[in-house]
Amino acid sequence: MEARRKERIDRGIKVRSEGIYVVSSLKEMLYVAGPRVFLIAGLLLLPLVLEMAPYWKRVVNIMCVYGMLAISFDFLANIVGLVCLGGAMFIGVGGYMTAIFNVYLHCPVYLAIPLAGLAGASICTLLLLPCLSLRGVYFAIVTLMYPLLFTRIIEALNILGGTNGITGLDSFPNPYLENYVIIILLLVFVFGLRRLVDEDIGLVLRGIKDNDQSVKASGINVAHMKALAVFIASFIGCLGGAYLAHLYMWAGLSLFALDFSIIPIAAVTIGGGGSMLGALIGTFILVPLSEFLRFFGTFRIVIYCLILTGFIVFKSEGLLTYFARKYDQFERWAKI
């Protein structure tokens, strides 16, 4: 019997050569565009497919909000090197800001959400500014603390509706708009962030994660760059929060819930970090999974934890990393 071994071979297309796409045939064009088209078309068709299931359309909306948080976490943690557990802060600040603009200042929805994004991102960036020189777990602790701080301040001072929250936010004019606003925002930011990371300014951000001393020695103000990155990430998060507040037509203390900080991390861990798409895949698995498991009642969390552990133990590199490898390479048996 002759000996054989499995070889793993890169597909013979130079699609991964530094931004230059060497595409020579329709097949190769499909190979490059396939996954992207699949993601975009899939997301855009989802509300139409779920026409008969309004509950699941709602789940898709919430899933997209978590997706926004996951890509902003992925961007900060795996590109810039700031482990930010501020998802709850971004959602809460964005939600309350849009409530202020919409209910108190009577801005229409389409104005209130972007304004809330900008104002919320400014507030979050200002609050995180003093902590930007912290690294790793210390930065994480501070970002985890802010949502608790906001909750207690709102409770204690009984401002912004106190424990009842601010009610009477405008809803979206029609259900399709409700779906597509968040889906399109999500797609724009995923591909936007991926582009940003490949630009020269993105290289500087990646350099900060690798070693900030060299970036300083290159005459670049590291604090400014980190602040810019936090602004971008919190802008994405605050837009998600503003959207969520309009979806619920209410901004309350539960917008500061810990889930918004934790689920994005779990999603990035499952999907694989650094590519934004991994974060997206993670949320597309975790959020619907958590809905499916409602069937098990209180036993749900146990099963959820088991599945999470399974992913982390058996595919610790992240699902996207795994699938991308399978897609870019093929295996065959070769004679030795």
Next chain:
Amino acid sequence: MSILSVENISKTFGGLQALMSVSFSVKQGEIYGIIGPNGSGKTTLINCITGFIKPEAGKVYFRGSNIKGWPAHKIARAGIARTFQVMRPYYSLPAYKNLIIPLWSPRARAIGGWRGGGKHGDRDTVAVDILEEIGFERDSRIPYKMASTLPTGYLKRLELARCIALRPEIIFCDEVFSGLSASEVAGMVPLIEKLKMEGITLIMVEHRLKELFRVADRVMALQFGEKIAEGHYKEVIADPRVKEAYLGSEEV
């Protein structure tokens, strides 16, 4: 006319006096060597001048303005580049992408020219040009390899390339020869001389004295944070205190 003059710089770490009012000045276009045994404060001196640590007392004049206490990035922007003794490349990036970061910096973009950042898209080419100049073979795959896979010799050059990309007036070289083989050092020496010919002032901290003395115009010796000798290298190694610092005193 001295481009950089350091006056009475002092620094203590807790109870340890790392630098004890060290003064020196460097002329434009000169190669100035700093030698001294381990722990004599050479790297601390560089860190103090380039703003990575704050000196407690003293003044640092660069082209007439006192830059002491400026943040590190501002000093780099003014034109003082440095390498790190423990090499600090961006390991997750390919070698030539390591240079995009200094090329993107405000200083390089403002100066422009063939070594400056130029428009977007040119920077990759400029980066490979600089790497070629410093001894990365252009047509090989080496400039495109991940920094984490490069051998020490190339990483040392990459450190220097990162400084050159900033288009500095002064480069502080913190032990660029250490850890290199004799032939690699022989390859670095012409590079250093070439930088000098382009009018860049080099201040080199070095343990490899033989190689340093080949290129340095003047040398300073440090011991326990104090300047013990300065001048041409022959004068410095003839100084009894320098001999004692390196070899120990005879009476013991």
